[in-house]
Amino acid sequence: MDNVILRMENIHKRFPGVYALCGVNFELRYGEVHALLGENGAGKSTLIKVLAGIHPVDEGSIYIKGEKRNIDSVKASQANGISVIHQELCLVPHMTVSENIFLGREKLKGKFKAVDKIGQNRKAQEILNSLGLEIKATDMVAKLSVAQQQMVEIAKALSVDSEIIVMDEPTSSLSEKEVDMLFKTIDNLKKRNIAIIYISHRMEELYQITDRITVMRDGKYIGTRETKDVTMDELISMMVGRELKDLYIRNFHELGEKVFEVKNLSRDNVLNNISFSLNKGEILGIAGLVGAGRTELARAIFGVDSFKSGKVIIEGKEVTINSPQDAMNNGIVLVPESRKEQGLILIKSVGYNITLCVLNEFMKTFSNDKHKEESIISDYINKLSIKTPSSKQLVGNLSGGNQQKIVIAKWLATKPKVLILDEPTRGVDVVAKAEIYSIIDMLSNQGVSIIMISSDLPEVTNMSDRVMVMCRGEIAGILERKDITQERIMKLATGGAKHAS
Numbered sequence: 001m002d003n004v005i006l007r008m009e010n011i012h013k014r015f016p017g018v019y020a021l022c023g024v025n026f027e028l029r030y031g032e033v034h035a036l037l038g039e040n041g042a043g044k045s046t047l048i049k050v051l052a053g054i055h056p057v058d059e060g061s062i063y064i065k066g067e068k069r070n071i072d073s074v075k076a077s078q079a080n081g082i083s084v085i086h087q088e089l090c091l092v093p094h095m096t097v098s099e100n101i102f103l104g105r106e107k108l109k110g111k112f113k114a115v116d117k118i119g120q121n122r123k124a125q126e127i128l129n130s131l132g133l134e135i136k137a138t139d140m141v142a143k144l145s146v147a148q149q150q151m152v153e154i155a156k157a158l159s160v161d162s163e164i165i166v167m168d169e170p171t172s173s174l175s176e177k178e179v180d181m182l183f184k185t186i187d188n189l190k191k192r193n194i195a196i197i198y199i200s201h202r203m204e205e206l207y208q209i210t211d212r213i214t215v216m217r218d219g220k221y222i223g224t225r226e227t228k229d230v231t232m233d234e235l236i237s238m239m240v241g242r243e244l245k246d247l248y249i250r251n252f253h254e255l256g257e258k259v260f261e262v263k264n265l266s267r268d269n270v271l272n273n274i275s276f277s278l279n280k281g282e283i284l285g286i287a288g289l290v291g292a293g294r295t296e297l298a299r300a301i302f303g304v305d306s307f308k309s310g311k312v313i314i315e316g317k318e319v320t321i322n323s324p325q326d327a328m329n330n331g332i333v334l335v336p337e338s339r340k341e342q343g344l345i346l347i348k349s350v351g352y353n354i355t356l357c358v359l360n361e362f363m364k365t366f367s368n369d370k371h372k373e374e375s376i377i378s379d380y381i382n383k384l385s386i387k388t389p390s391s392k393q394l395v396g397n398l399s400g401g402n403q404q405k406i407v408i409a410k411w412l413a414t415k416p417k418v419l420i421l422d423e424p425t426r427g428v429d430v431v432a433k434a435e436i437y438s439i440i441d442m443l444s445n446q447g448v449s450i451i452m453i454s455s456d457l458p459e460v461t462n463m464s465d466r467v468m469v470m471c472r473g474e475i476a477g478i479l480e481r482k483d484i485t486q487e488r489i490m491k492l493a494t495g496g497a498k499h500a501s
Helices: 044-051 074-079 097-101 117-130 146-159 176-191 203-209 232-240 294-301 324-329 339-343 350-354 370-383 400-412 430-445 457-463 486-493
Strands: 004-015 018-029 033-037 059-064 067-069 082-085 164-168 195-199 212-217 220-226 258-267 271-279 283-287 309-314 317-319 332-335 418-422 449-453 466-471 474-480
Touching: 004 044, 018 033, 018 044, 018 195, 018 212, 033 044, 033 203, 044 082, 044 164, 044 195, 074 082, 082 146, 097 117, 097 146, 117 146, 146 176, 176 195, 176 203, 203 232, 212 232, 220 232, 232 430, 258 294, 271 294, 271 449, 271 474, 283 294, 283 457, 283 486, 294 332, 294 418, 294 449, 324 332, 332 400, 339 400, 350 370, 350 400, 370 400, 400 418, 400 430, 430 449, 430 457, 449 457, 457 486, 466 486, 474 486
Parallel strands: 018 220, 033 195, 033 212, 082 164, 164 195, 283 449, 283 466, 332 418, 418 449
Antiparallel strands: 004 018, 004 059, 059 067, 212 220, 258 271, 258 309, 309 317, 466 474
């Protein structure tokens, strides 16, 4: 098989109490994009860490270009032409593109081994140009978009002559235009015979970019299929071991009275005259392109960022919100876009995170009602079906889907009136998505009013009672349930119409 650049055979990896990989097989061909698919906890990350030299393999063999290789360190992995572009990009923001590309491998010259900045910039620019990128080697990374930073990571991989590039959730923070730019770059890499392992939970994009798909489940290899020959339902069945009948779980019901209102909210150069209302039990979807002002609106309502003018009204009364504490006191909570950085304390336990905002319910000056604390924790673990060995498990050790459930549980413990969800299913697998949708539907039926910000158009169209579309810091239109389509949302989001047709 001369066209195979990488073969992993019968790979086993054990951790204390966990059999992470059990006889996994994986094959990668020259010039192909091969998706690695599976639920959170299926073993994808562990397999990639074995390939990257982060975890030594317990049993099994790795072959590069037909030769067995011992990949026992990151350096050994890189020496074998392997580069991994992680979901959290590994760039230094206050250095130039060129400095990042050659970080730790600086080009030196002269007797005193000074950094050859001119030569380094020239070489970096050659790589950037070869990818068809409009990025300068002298640009500061901090000034680049997330998509451009990913391109810098790809350029960095090419600078060490990588022939195998792993991309982990590369589109999770990108706009539609930026995704197109990434896909063009990937197509360019394919033409250069570079092989790509592509990890993504956005299954629809696998059909746009991949040649083959390998599915893992519970640390085991399930199978490999040609992308053109397999349906999404078949892939889901391979992932979960059963048929997943309903992804979007929503029981639409009659809404209650108006409970929340924003009037003429503005913030310099970010938000302009935003007005909308929310009924009891309603799910209001907020859609728009990256930069439309959706997250900025959520942060303003929650008191993270101040706003120049406008009113926030709860149950008919205007309230003052100058901080998140003010918002919480008025029954408004926010599940943020980035759960790891803004929603959780990863080095603390499940129980600690769930009860973080309701300590006053069981902690007194000289005592701690342990029974009440455990009751709150177990209640939400059960209600939200959080999969954890115990409430004492560190949150950082759980899958993305379970981490997201814990952020939701933390805020539900405060008994909110208005729940703001910013990208509620970003970076979670299809089964966790279905579970989170079920939770959102349950809360709506219980009378919680929900604002759901999402870049996932099927999510918005299937879960929302109404959809408010934003464009450049303004409301482009609000669609009623009967009028919600992806086409209408995109027309409004791109400024193609002032009002819904």
